[in-house]
Amino acid sequence: MNQDTPEYRKRIKTNVEAAEGYTRRKADKHAAEMALIERGFALCPDVKTALDAPCGVGRATVWLARQGYQATGIDLGEAAVEYTRKAFAEAGLDGEAHQMDVENTDFADRAFDAVLCFRLLHHFPDPEPRRRLIRELCRVSDRYVLISYISPWSVTSIRRRIQRLFGKRLKQFHTPLSEVRAYFAEQGFSLVDDLPQSRFLHSLHLAVFRRD
Ligand SMILES: C[S@@+](CC[C@H](N)C(=O)[O-])C[C@H]1O[C@@H](n2cnc3c(N)ncnc32)[C@H](O)[C@@H]1O
Numbered sequence: 001m002n003q004d005t006p007e008y009r010k011r012i013k014t015n016v017e018a019a020e021g022y023t024r025r026k027a028d029k030h031a032a033e034m035a036l037i038e039r040g041f042a043l044c045p046d047v048k049t050a051l052d053a054p055c056g057v058g059r060a061t062v063w064l065a066r067q068g069y070q071a072t073g074i075d076l077g078e079a080a081v082e083y084t085r086k087a088f089a090e091a092g093l094d095g096e097a098h099q100m101d102v103e104n105t106d107f108a109d110r111a112f113d114a115v116l117c118f119r120l121l122h123h124f125p126d127p128e129p130r131r132r133l134i135r136e137l138c139r140v141s142d143r144y145v146l147i148s149y150i151s152p153w154s155v156t157s158i159r160r161r162i163q164r165l166f167g168k169r170l171k172q173f174h175t176p177l178s179e180v181r182a183y184f185a186e187q188g189f190s191l192v193d194d195l196p197q198s199r200f201l202h203s204l205h206l207a208v209f210r211r212d
Contacts, residue, residue, distance in 0.1 A: 012123045014077035022057045023083065033204075034063050036197050037118065040146040040206045041067065043192050047113040051140065053102045053120075058084030060118055065093040072112070074100040103129070103136055110142040118206075121180075122150040122172045130175060131183045138187035143211050145189060150174040150203045151196070177207065184209045 037060055041047070048070055052061040055073025061084055064071035072095065073084045084097035100106060102120065115137050124130045137145045152174040160172070181191055189209040197204045 016079040019057050019077055019079040019083055036206050039195050040208050043208045044114050044144040049112045051112040051115045055084045056080050058087040062087045062091050065095040071095040073097040107140040111140050113142050114144040115141040117147045119148055125173045134183040145209045148206050149180055151205050188212050
């Protein structure tokens with residue numbers, strides 16, 4: 001990072017401590033999130049190759065490999081990539097992990113059948129970076145993109161908005177599905193389904209898009 005790094009990128013943690021924090025994620029939260037991803041991939045038939053971007057410590061990347069997908073993970077954090085490689089080895093599974101910027105990857109156009117982007121978009125406070133991220137995810141996907149976002153319409157999001165009124169600095173930003181859909185439409189993708197982790201209480205959704 002240098003002085004030209006945009007403010008929103010400085011706020012996204014890519015250090016060792018952040019990666020390690022994710023290895024300690026509560027088992028029930030982890031299980032609920034993997035169940036959401038499983039529901040998403042159930043809507044994506046005939047997928048062989050899958051990119052997990054960003055992979056963090058490889059939670060979903062290993063899950064993808066376990067389902068039989070040829071799985072690749074990318075993350076900006078060096079420690080995260082190392083954790084993912086170790087997780088593949090410990091699980092006795094094949095898979096790749098590379099240090100790469102999700103907003104500007106080295107992959108060829110349409111390199112993967114499906115691309116998963118889990119728990120990143122809500123770190124982007126402004127529309128233009130959200131749009132750029134979605135453009136890159138679509139560029140490298142041949143057919144499906146599964147992206148999580150935080151809906152403004154949930155008990156948690158409404159509580160956060162009230163907290164902000166009282167001066168609390170937000171670390172997570174909600175995005176209406178209409179905005180997410182519009183960016184995908186620009187890239188020639190349509191919504192297959194929008195899956196809430198659970199209705200009302202949870203603000204995390206997984207939206208599944210398919211190339212038209
Ligand atoms: C909240 S974690 C989620 C990771 C993973 N998807 C999961 O659910 O376990 C966010 C991850 O995004 C990574 N990250 C942030 N900005 C990135 C970028 N521009 N390119 C690649 N990785 C990035 C961070 O290093 C961190 O590991």
